[in-house]
Amino acid sequence: MSTQWNRRDFLRRAAGTAAAAGLAGTGSWAGTQPTPVGDMSRRTLGRTGLQVPVISLGVMNASNPALLRRAWDLGVRHFDTAAYYQRGRNEEMVGEVMQELNARDEVVIATKIYLPPERRHIADEEVRQFFLNSAEESLRRLRMDHVDILYVHNVSDIDYLYRPVVVEVMQALKQAGKARFIGFTTHRGMDPCIAAAAERGGWDVIATAFNYSLGEDKDLLQAMARAHEQGLGLVAMKTQCTQYWYREHLPDYFQRFYQGEILHTAVLKWAVRHPFVTTAIPGCTTFEQLEADVQAGRTLEYTAAEREFLESRNVRAALSYCRQCARCxxxxxxxxxxxxxxxxxxxxxxxxxxxxxxxxxxxxxxxxxxxxxxxxxxxxxxxxxxxxxxxxxxxxxxxxxx
Ligand code: SF4
Ligand code: SF4
Structure with missing residues (x-):
């Protein structure tokens, strides 16, 4: 099976991915020693003790239940969804498929509570009700009495992350057994939020944007390593973001770094080869993408082609991916x-x-x-x-x- 595919046509139809910067580990894979399960290896998600394969499934862009069934067959055991995705339909699909497969006890299910940024100023009692209602609605759609990980969705500032009512209601949901573990997802302002969580505690798991284009971001790398040391579980998302598409928007000088196809397995391996990352949740829409992503999880050693791909493209994606730094x-x-x-x-x-x-x-x-x-x-x-x-x-x- 080819581990390389051209998503361009696919992008034009629907989905996408890609990413960028520095080879993680130039020698043999030296992270947590993988324990074979089926064809995929597993790692422990921080102090949660949850065992998950190195490649999981971000369900966000999937709408075909057969894709989830195939993921299960391939050994995927962690499915990441959100109330926000497809206005709840994504959770419904996950719940339906897990029930059909009778798989609930063998999978790690994560979902998220999304309070839109423009509403984050509302009164504490409204926040509390919003979180409680959102969690209940998610469980109803998922057909489950609890999820394994419940995230606060899209956190980009410490004030929101540590707003007392947010921490209290998430802790209450955990204590009530609605979620075994709690965490937050972060797409921008990642490193301050991750660093704060490492120092101040209160959270079990962080799902963070992490890809090749962020490979020279020392603040982010240090924050992630510190969080890992403190026992937080780290899940990588947006692992293969977008560089293929954006290359044509770059100055001529950079075009030379964009010749040929994107080797998605290379950038996916780059992310999960970092010892502080437990698993990645690449978003798949096609069976071809899913098969390729899982194949990457079967061995984290770079192939010669993957190594050559990454080494030849160390410059380019630094310019392609918006890091959400807000400096503009x-x-x-x-x-x-x-x-x-x-x-x-x-x-x-x-x-x-x-x-x-x-x-x-x-x-x-x-x-x-x-x-x-x-x-x-x-x-x-x-x-x-x-x-x-x-x-x-x-x-x-x-x-x-x-
Ligand atoms: S300056 Fe603006 S456009 Fe550029 S990476 Fe930061 S947020 Fe994105
Ligand atoms: S300067 Fe501001 S308003 Fe004008 S195009 Fe740029 S972002 Fe839009």
Missing amino acids: VAGCPAGVQVPTLMRAHLYAVCYGNHDALQAALAEIPPGAGLEACRDCQTCRVTCVRGIPVAERLAELQRIVRV
Whole structure:
């Protein structure tokens, strides 16, 4: 079976992925010694003690139940969903398939509670009710009396992560047996949140964006290593983000790094070869992607082709992936929320996920979204990493027809 595939056509139809930077470990795989289970190895998710294969399934972009059945057959035992995905339909599909397979006791199920950023100022009692209701609704859709991991979804600042009512209600859900373990997911502002969790505690698991393009981000690497030392379980997401698609937007000089196909197994292995990462949750939409991702989990040794691929492309993706650092925001006189729009662009162009696109756009307060760009003659925003923000904003406007 080929471990390489061209997602470009696929991207045009629907989904996507890809990523970027530095080979993790140049010698043999030296992380947690894998214990073979079927064809895949397992590791322990921090102090939770949960055993999960190195490759899990991010269900976000999947809508075909047969894909989950195939994942089960291939040895995937951790399924990551969210109330937010497909407005609950994603959880329903996970629940239906797990029941049909009679697999509940053999899988680790994670879901998430998503309070949109624009509502995070609401009163404590409203937050509490929102979390309790969301958890109950998720369990109903999943047909389960508990999940293994319950995340606070999309955390990018410490104030929200440690807002007392958020910590209290998550702890209460854990104590009530609705979730065996609690954690948070983070797509931007990752390292401060991860570092805070490592020092202040209160959380069991962190699902963080982590990919090849972040390989030189020392703050993030240190925060992840520290969290791992403190017993937190680390799950990697967005492991294969987008570089294939974006390469054509890069300056000519960089085009040479983008010749040939993306070897997705290489960037996936790069992420899970880090000893502090327990498992990755790549999002699959096709059987071909799923098979390739699982194949990567069967041996973490790079093949010669994967090694050559990574070594030949150390430069390029540093410019392709929006790290959500928000350093560009001050450049826009209208205060447009560029990082969120870049994430919306990722969902639209790379994942082909209409629901996620709309949800990201809905997070933006009136006046700070694409409508502000419509009559703007010249975009003044400059990305510190060279991402062509104006081009992506224009592309996004064409997609959503603002
Ligand atoms: S196009 Fe104009 S309004 Fe939109 S982000 Fe750029 S500077 Fe701001
Ligand atoms: S566009 Fe660039 S500066 Fe703005 S958030 Fe993304 S990576 Fe940071």
